[in-house]
Amino acid sequence: MKLSQIGNKIDPINEILENFLDDAGVTCAILCDMGGEILTTKGDITTLDFTNIAAMAAGSYATTKGIANLLGQSEFSLLFHQGTKNNILISSVENFAIFIILFDANTILGVVKQKSQEMKETLKIIFEEIVKGKGIVIKKAKVFEERDLDKVKPSKKxxxxxxxxxxxxxxxxxxxxxxxxxxxxxxxxxxxxxxx
Amino acid sequence: MTMLNYAKKEIICKIVYYGPGLSGKTTNLKFIYGKMDTQYKGKMIAIATETERTLFFDFLPLDFGKIKGFTTKFQLYTVPGQAIYTNSRKLILKGADGIVFVADSQIDRMDDNKSSLKDMALNLREQGLDIRNIPLVMQWNKRDLPNIVPVEKLEETLNFRKVPTFEGVAHKGIGVMSALKTVIKMVLNKLGG
Amino acid sequence: MFKGSKVLQPEDLNQMNNIIEKLKTQSKCLVVLIVDDSGHLITNTESDPSIDPILLGTLTAGNFGATNELAKLIGEAEFTLVLHEGNKENIHMLAIGDCGILVVIFANTTPIGLIRMYSQKSVTALLPYLEKMQVEKKASKKDLPSDEDLENLFNW
Incomplete structure (x- = not known):
């Protein structure tokens, strides 16, 4: 979903993110559209190149979606990357938006996972309201040129x-x-x- | 980087379509995908946004079958043209064996062409590749539109290496296959040399 | 001849296949792939014929590349653990030096600890073979164009 479509609903979205930061104890959260354009950010992002982070996270998310398609599952709901100091978790709110959460080693992964799941549910309600209210149709990005994946066979010819x-x-x-x-x-x- | 696989008797090369946003890189690949005989092509992947703008890359594997005892494969990629995807462009260039630079002929896109070419030079360098000698062809796309720059001007401004160039109307397939074929020949010649 | 190409010899491929087959048996994972740093599939274990290994290789290489860039952007040299959780399968990816990527797909009922341990071992075993493929080193810095060279190329 584009920022222009969200309009003044960005306020409740910001509030949800803020609550999430407090509850989960994470450093920052970035919400972007499926193409990696920033919708909003919360937390300490002053030192971060968040525009590039979002663009890369969107690429990462889209490729895993392609992998999921190939393996015949709906999606990889959660991408988790662990570093020496910082960890990153990427997930999506259906096809509406992608969120990126950064947290350090002091934060418990299980808590982040659970709280992000709750946040996802609340965000989903808001996005659905926007879609319903404005009659927006959210198109799913397709990954394969040929839609019928059942026909994907290794090229043995x-x-x-x-x-x-x-x-x-x-x-x-x-x-x-x-x-x-x-x-x-x-x-x-x-x-x-x-x-x- | 070309992979020569003696076990599978296979040679794989990587060709990257580069150029500013909306210059027609994906259109090139889609045309090739549509044009190639089924026996020569694999599945095409387009990692794109819901508005069909390239988000990460497009991928089209071509398999020319056994030629001189080796299965010859070319993997075509496009980069995303939009400014925010600079890191992605750098990633896709990794190990490129040849480049098709797709320029947009429209007058008001000349600055975008120039900055994309420069961006490409820098990104290639970051991957240990040299814009001065990598197999490269250029396509002056969108020749069917009004308000376009004359070919001579495009040559003068963008074709710093005097590489082969092609006038293109990618959605109609004009200048698409010839550009691909030429870059493939250049890649193979370089390998042989 | 073979200027700037990587060369894979049959005996080395055999060895790599042995390593990943062993990994598959020991870790009880579903599929293992080795992809090189340009995104070319080097080899993979036999899997469900409906899964195209070339596409899988390309997507995982792209994904791994993006992940690595993310790591750099948040100030990490690399992520020590890259894990994608799906509703049936998970994916674990590891860099094999700077020559390639090991991709392990496993059922989400399989313990990640097991996967990590055996994957790590396989990476160590695979590294010499992938390094051997790199017949030609990347152009050294001095051969690449300087900023000035580039400025001169395009005299706009």
């Missing part, structure tokens, strides 16, 4: 070599196992013309 003599040469090479050397000189540039 073996395209036929363009020329017959090549096929024979290839077979001969395979038999004597001598193709350790790749012949770049008679390179496949001519063969490219056949393909294009």
């Amino acid at each position: 073996k395209p036929k070599p363009a020329k017959k003599d090549e096929a024979e040469k290839e077979e001969a090479e395979e038999k004597d196992g001598s193709s350790k050397k790749f012949d770049f000189d008679s390179l496949m540039i001519d063969d490219l013309d056949d393909i294009f």
